[in-house]
Amino acid sequence: MNVNRRSFFQMLGITGLTFALGKKTKANPNNSSRIDFKGILYDSTRCVGCQSCEFACAEANNLPEPTDSPEAGKFRKLSEFNRCIVNCYNTSKGEVYVKKQCMHxxxxxxxxxxxxxxxxxxxxxxxIWRxxxxxxxxxxxxxxxxxxxxxxxxxxxxxxxxxxxxxSRISEGGIPACAENCPAEAIVFGTRRELLKEARKRIVETPDLYYDHIYGEHEAGGTGLLYLSPVPFQELGFKTTLxxxxxxxxxxxxxxxxxxxFVLWPAILIGLREATKNNHLKNHEND
Amino acid sequence: MINTEYTLAKNSKGIKTWEFLKQEFKPKGKLLTPFNIISLPIMLLGLVLIIIRFWKGIGSITNLTQEVPWGLWIGFDVVTGVAFAGGAYVVTFMVYIMNLKKYESIVRVTVLNGFLAYVFYAGALLLDLGRPWNVINPIIGNSFGTSSVLFLVAWHFLLYMIAQLIEFSPAIAEWLGKKRAHKILSRMTIAAVIFGITLSTLHQSGLGALYLMAKDKIHPLWYSEFIPIMFFVSSIFAGLSMVIFEGSISFKVFSDQISEKAHQKHKGIIVGLTKICAVTMFAYFFLQVLVFVHSQNWHLLSTPMGFWFLIELLGFVFLPMLLFIYSYKNNSPLMAKIAAIVTMVGIIINRLNITVIGFRWDAVSHYYPSWMEIVVTLAVIFTELWIFRWIINRMPVLRESPLWAKENK
Structure with a gap:
């Protein structure tokens, strides 16, 4: 009896410890490897619409080379034949180029x-798509x-x-083809945290150049693509109501x-069935 | 009656099952009926189109765009078809859970209808999959996307089809004269029913939940976080309207299989169903009004889409609700049938408004289904009706079960 009780407490203790420690060990790796997503900062004040990114992207992904170029007022669409596209918009500050691709x-x-x-x-x-x-x-x-x-x-x-x-390039330590080939340094690759810092720095240092908003910082819960613009983003065709x-x-x-x-329904259904069993007899009397 | 004797004769003569099956697979009845003459060419054309689709890609026969990736095949075949198949879980709930034995005679035909609807309309989903050979991925478990509503819906379709097959299986056993199997399968019915109702609750609403993430793409008059509840509630009267509509046709087409007593009973059944329809439609209408008032979209009512919204809600929910009430008060099956048809049109309009018409209503290029998409849809429906007729003519679905089956319980 004594031994039993002792072993019972021992077991209780071990179980309690496992629960307490188990939680801790589970939480630990999450804390140590804090998520630091890679992302891209795109600065439309720097983009000159040269399409180097489009050509590099097509080459890197075995897609056909672009056949047309961005013009103000013409809207070029993303399609199954490209993965990024540069458009030119007539804005309150003149023509502005914007690159569009997955926001990650x-x-x-x-x-x-x-x-x-x-x-x-x-x-x-x-x-990625698999x-x-x-x-x-x-x-x-x-x-x-x-x-x-x-x-x-x-x-x-x-x-x-x-x-x-x-x-695949990132996994091998490289950087995206568009970022590598941008002659105007409009596309910067890095960790999202660094890029946000850099974006804020640019806005603070040259407030006249930029519209005071980083698109992608909060939109849709935050995106890996961060945009800087000289004009409000709706002028550049961005969805600003997300x-x-x-x-x-x-x-x-x-x-x-x-x-x-899944737990409640079957229980309620069985209960109802038991509760209404008398219906069966009543109906028979009516017949 | 003839068929009951046939089953008995077969047993006494001891014909082997496969010989019996060979006989049964031969067509019965005339081949050149108006229905056959209309449906056969469409089914053949549909088959040709399906071959082209798998050879040249989905874009070769559909008008789908990059903005509207789900069209008629999803919006009508799957989303609307499954709503109409909701009758099966409602009727099994009434008969097996609430013990309303009055409706027992329509259980089998309703479950059969539901089962075939799932097989064919959810089966039509395979046509819409770009890479159908990977359809086993979410089933065999090498990649479970458990955070996906579509994952839930896909699994529920599969499990619910099995549950419905179990619910219907005693009819198959009676057809084949398998007494032992009949006994075992009959005992599984209740479990299948309870499981089936639970699954139905979740995937009827799940079909609506699929569109929750498309918040910015669906017209604000149709989008709300209550889409899943709306889909569930409307599936109740959508399913029952289908039961009333299908029942009135079946009772004419297959009148030779139905006894005089069952004919008289059916009138009472239809009028009973109208009451449930009217009550659930009132609840649905009330919910819609509540959601509309809360969303503060009054200014949208004066737009064409707002007008369309009012037509849907008043003309195809409120009006048929009144017709159902009239039918119940005056004991009029004819009015019930009219109300059921109006309700079904309303359900089609509602589901298409969310999935196709109101989806990317602001896009530059609108999606309209191509004639080929419509032909394929019709071909799927006709094939289902052919199978339905084949089963009705052979198994005890509308007619009485053989005597031994009744004693077997």
């Missing part, structure tokens, strides 16, 4: 939408608030085309309710 959100809607994890936010920061997992449902396209993923509608083996921040919380947040409530319904 901190919490991407496409990643949360993908039921095969083909769309994947890597721990390095880039959001063809061996993708089943081509295009839910990523429905969900992306920036309308970025493009689908090859005219292929029997269609792929999703979108910027992956040159993930929410500042992440998009996966929108379906979280529904997903959280699933387990409780």
């Amino acid at each position: 959100c901190n919490e991407p809607a496409c990643d949360a939408a993908c039921l095969t994890q083909a769309m994947n936010k890597t721990k390095e920061g880039p959001v 063809g061996n997992k993708c089943m081509g449902c295009r839910y990523c396209m429905v969900s992306c608030p920036f309308d970025i993923p493009k689908f090859e509608y005219h292929s029997a083996n269609p792929k999703i085309q979108k910027c992956d921040m040159c993930f 929410q500042n919380s992440s998009y996966p947040e929108l379906s979280k409530g529904f997903l959280y309710s699933v387990p409780s319904i």
